[in-house]
Structures are given as structure tokens and as C-alpha cells.
Amino acid sequence: MRSRLRVAGLRTRLVLVFITIVVIIAGATAGVVSFMARSWIYSNAQDVATAQFRDELRDADGAQVTRTTASELIQYFPSDTTLLVGDDEVRRGSVDPTTLSPDFLAGVGSRGIIRFVRLDSERIMLAMSVRVFEATDSDGGETLVTAVAIRPLDGVQDKFDDLLRAVALTLAGGVLVSGLLGMWIASTLVSPLRRIDRAAARAADGDLSVRLSEEGVTELAELTTTFNTMIARNETVILEESEEQARRFVADVSHELRTPLAALVPVGEILREEIPQLSPDAGAAARIVSGEIGKLTRLVEDLIEMSRHDALQARLVLDDVDLVELVRQSLTRRGWGESVELRGPDSIDATVDPRRIDVVVANLVGNALRHGEPPVRVELHARPEWVDVSVVDHGPGISPEDSHAIFRRFYKVDTARGRSEGSGLGLSLAVENVRLHGGTITVDRVDSSTVFSVQLPRLRPR
Helix, strand or coil: CHHHHHHHHHHHHHHHHHHHHHHHHHHHHHHHHHHHHHHHHHHHHHHHHHHHHHHHCCCCCCEEECCCCHHHHCCCCCCCCEEEECCEEEECCCCCHHHCCHHHHHCCCCCCCEEEEECCCCEEEEEEEEEEEECCCCCCCEEEEEEEEEEECCCHHHHHHHHHHHHHHHHHHHHHHHHHHHHHHHHHHHHHHHHHHHHHHHHHCCCCCCCCCCCCCHHHHHHHHHHHHHHHHHHHHHHHHHHHHHHHHHHHHHHHHHHHHHHHHHHHHHHHHHHHHCCHHHHHHHHHHHHHHHHHHHHHHHHHHHHHHHCCCCCCCCEEEEHHHHHHHHHHHCCCCCCEEEECCCCCEEEECHHHHHHHHHHHHHHHHHHCCCCEEEEEEECCCEEEEEEEECCCCCCHHHHCCCCCCCCCCCCHHHCCCCCCCHHHHHHHHHHHCCCEEEEEEECCEEEEEEEEECCCCC
8 A cells, every 4th residue: 555655756746847847938939939029020010000100191291281280181181190390389299298208309400201109009100201392481391290199009919818818728738748757757657666665675685796687778778878887886895895905815815824834844844754664554644744734835826926916015026938838848747738729820929927927827727627628728819019919719718707706816617627636726817927028818619629828928028
């Protein structure tokens, strides 16, 4: 019941918002249009009244009269005009001459000029001077007669009323359409918002794997995309925090283990030397202890090396080497010369840190031998500025999910390829050493092969 009330409230609010927006916009538009239309209507009515007044005085301009008296001029001027000669009133019509301002009359001191002033919404006062000739004037001169009249502005109010009715009908139609549109949009929003609400509740409970399908109208699809991006970023932040804790753990553990390990290494060497003199059971135990000390030594060395990378203290010791020969020696030193095929040109000159490249090759090839399936091969290709080193095996491969995380330290996949007695640092160290050279390392599935690809610049500034 409460859910239905919330949905109804959302729908009502959206409808009200749409109606309010339409009323504001349409009302403002109607106001501006009405103001401009009112000005145009008045301007048009004034032009009509002015043109009509000019036409009415056309016959009077240049008329021959005996004297400029009302009885003489009435035949030439409309009956409602007030006639002035100079400051003298000749005839009073619809205008009282005493109400005329000097400024208004000064504007019609020349022949053919019309002055007008709007008195109210329905009337306009006009004035115009014309010349007449008096027969009694011995010089045959002309006299200016000013005609003043008040005329109605025909049709102004009717046109304005029609405009207001059209605006009102348009506004009412807009309100109706906006209300229906608001209801439709509200209906399309309710279901996706419920999905987002449920997904947000799951994320709040700690389920950061929740994702929403990016569908629906554009805005909701964008909101869903933003929601998915936010959850993914939060997941990334949590993972980064976990990795930062792991980095601190690596540094602390490696330094704590150095002292006891320094004492254990000589013990392991002594045990190996005494194995021939020990009984079979004691010799087997000595071999196990010596081997485990060796594994622990390698683990601590990896941890210390990783902590150097984290502290940005790892440095390159560059040398000009034949990269093909460097890889061949790395394989031979570990007894992989017969089980791993090496393909490439006879030699490739490059400037690298031989020790770190040896670590990269050892980790990638060792990973392929332990978790992949034969044949395993190393391929080298030279380009003008780069060298491509690929380690290929024919194992079951790596899932797309694991391929994005396999280079993280201590990461182990759950498939058969990921079951290992290793520490989970080998590929991480390979990545760090490749990055230190300014290169990149990736993993892909090509046909039935798993390919680890390394790109190294051939030259590095010393």
C-alpha cells in the first residue's frame, strides 16, 4: 500500500511539474506575444487612422476660398475637425483648442506633416496642416490651416480579445497535453526506478557484483550506466585498498623474515652437506627441510623485490645485450633448453637490464610449464623501436574474468591452470619489471594457444 502511495505521489509530482513548466513557459511566451501583438495592433490601427485622415484632407490642400472662415472651409474639411489658422480658432469640432499643447501644434507648423497622440485604448488625436488660397489676398499668398480631430481606433479591442482567446485556448491545450505527457513519463519511470532502488539496496548490503541492464529511454539508460560505473568504481576502490594493504603486508613480512632466514640458510647448507652421512629417514627429512628453506628464501627475495617496486626504489642496470642469447641462456640455466622451443632471428640488439629480463622470462616460461600444456615455445620478433617476446603454451587457457586479474599479486585462479604451490608473485614481478623498462605485458587466447605477449623498447635512456 505504501509503495502504491509512493508511486502515485511520484506520478502526481511529475504531472504537476510538467503543468507548472508549461504554464510558466507558455504564460511568459503568451505575455511577450500579447505585448508585441498589442503594439502591432495599435501601430496598424494608428497607420490606418493616419492614412484615412490624410486622404480626407487631400481635397482641402490647395483649395481656393474667398476667406478663411468656417462657412468657407466646411465644404473642404470633415465636419468633426477643429480648424486653426495660426493661433486663431476658425471652427471648433471634436477638439477644444485650449487643450492643445504648444509642442503638439508646433509639430504641424509645416504643410503635409501629421502629428498624432493616442488618448486611450480606443481613440487617437490627429493634426495636419494644409494650405489654402484666399481670393481677397492681393499678394495671392497661401494660408496654412491646421485641422485637428479625434478618431476611433477601429477594431483594436476586438483583435486584442481574439488574441487573448487564442492564447487562452493554446495554454489550456498545453496544460492538458503536458498533464498526459507527465502521466506517461511517470509510468515509464516507475518500473526502472524500482529496479534501480532494488539494485542500490543490494549494493548497500555489500553486493558489489550487482549490475543493471542498460535499456529503456535514453535518460534512464544513462542513469543505469552511471549506476553501474559507480558500483564498478567502488569495487575498484575496495580492491585498490586491499592491494594497498597487501603491499604493506609484503613490506612488513619481507623485512621481518630476513633475520630468521639469514640464520636458516647456513643451516640448510650444512644439512645438504651432511645428507650422505645421515640415515635414510634423517636424510629424507634433511632434504625436505633444505628444499623448504630454499623455497622460503626465494619467496622472501620476491617479497623484498616487490616492496622495492612499491617504494619506487627499483632501478634499472642497463646493458647492451643480444636479447635472443639472453633468453637462450635463461632457458638453459633452468634446464628448459630441451622442453621449450625458441623461435626468432639469430640476434636482436637491445638495451635492457639483463637480470630483470631474466626474471620476466623465467616467470612466464615457468608459469607456462607448470600450468599449461606442451608444446611451449618462446617467440622473439624485432621491430625498429620495439622487441616482441611471446610465451606460447597449449593449455586450457584463462577465462576472461581471470585474464583481467591474473597479473595482480597473490592472485590465483580457481581453474586447474591456477592450482599451484607458488606464492602468486611471479606474474606480478614480471609486470613490474616490464613496466620499469617502459614496456607492456598482456595475455590473450589465440586459437587453441595461450599467449603472454611482452613489448620492450629496444633502446632505453641511461
